[in-house]
Amino acid sequence: MRLENVGLRYGRGPEILRDIDVALAPGSFHFLTGASGAGKTSLLKLLYLAHPPSRGLLTLFGQDATLAARDDKVEMRRRIGVVFQEFRLLNHLTVFDNVALPLRVAGRAHDDYAEDVSDLLRWVGLGEHMHAFPPTLSGGEQQRVAIARAVVVRPDLLLADEPTGNVDPEMGARLMRLFMEMNRRGTAVVVATHDPELVRTVEAPSLRLHDGRLERTRTT
Numbered sequence: 001m002r003l004e005n006v007g008l009r010y011g012r013g014p015e016i017l018r019d020i021d022v023a024l025a026p027g028s029f030h031f032l033t034g035a036s037g038a039g040k041t042s043l044l045k046l047l048y049l050a051h052p053p054s055r056g057l058l059t060l061f062g063q064d065a066t067l068a069a070r071d072d073k074v075e076m077r078r079r080i081g082v083v084f085q086e087f088r089l090l091n092h093l094t095v096f097d098n099v100a101l102p103l104r105v106a107g108r109a110h111d112d113y114a115e116d117v118s119d120l121l122r123w124v125g126l127g128e129h130m131h132a133f134p135p136t137l138s139g140g141e142q143q144r145v146a147i148a149r150a151v152v153v154r155p156d157l158l159l160a161d162e163p164t165g166n167v168d169p170e171m172g173a174r175l176m177r178l179f180m181e182m183n184r185r186g187t188a189v190v191v192a193t194h195d196p197e198l199v200r201t202v203e204a205p206s207l208r209l210h211d212g213r214l215e216r217t218r219t220t
């Protein structure tokens, strides 16, 4: 994954991301930090191909993502797990079915994935809520459903936007352990956060957005 000389503006507004040059190696782990409004979510959305850059080059999985055909983009997105700040859960499906959906879409059979999905839901503390519907859950619980759904396919790239924003520190640490375990198994992880405390929990490089530009900093 690579961004070269990337800029992003919304409509005719100013460039909110400028001259972004960064490579994310397969299997790497990065924090993406910066104040609220710095452009963290916008950068993650670029990587998820939700928005094209206004200028520059975006390469995903060795392929030019800005010039890719629609089908190729769909294929690239399949390799990416995302946790957005708005969780985008399907309210008419149970917690279990929300998490299992990407596996069903990929053609896996219920008997084949049921145990994995249950194990994962227990790990994120939702063992008691597998058959509940999202609107009956708290914000923190919904966030964990979204995280489980993002990791269940073992994506090549995981993009998590403020993934611990709605949970207590203990659950936050648990979720970070889940991301590290994914990372250990080969998933490249980017965790966007404005919380310096969270950054201290994992020894990983931080990419800091400031004034539209990306600065690489060491972890403290």
Ligand SMILES: Nc1ncnc2c1ncn2[C@@H]1O[C@H](COP(=O)(O)OP(=O)(O)O)[C@@H](O)[C@H]1O
Pocket (backbone or CB within 6 Å): 010, 016, 034, 035, 036, 037, 038, 039, 040, 041, 042, 043
């Ligand atoms: N869809 C959009 N249209 C116009 N401006 C946007 C849009 N999304 C974000 N912005 C603006 O871009 C800037 C960066 O926002 P964002 O990427 O959400 O930052 P962060 O996630 O770091 O808080 C902010 O000034 C925000 O108002």
Ligand SMILES: [Mg+2]
Pocket (backbone or CB within 6 Å): 040, 041, 042, 085, 161
């Ligand atoms: Mg944001």
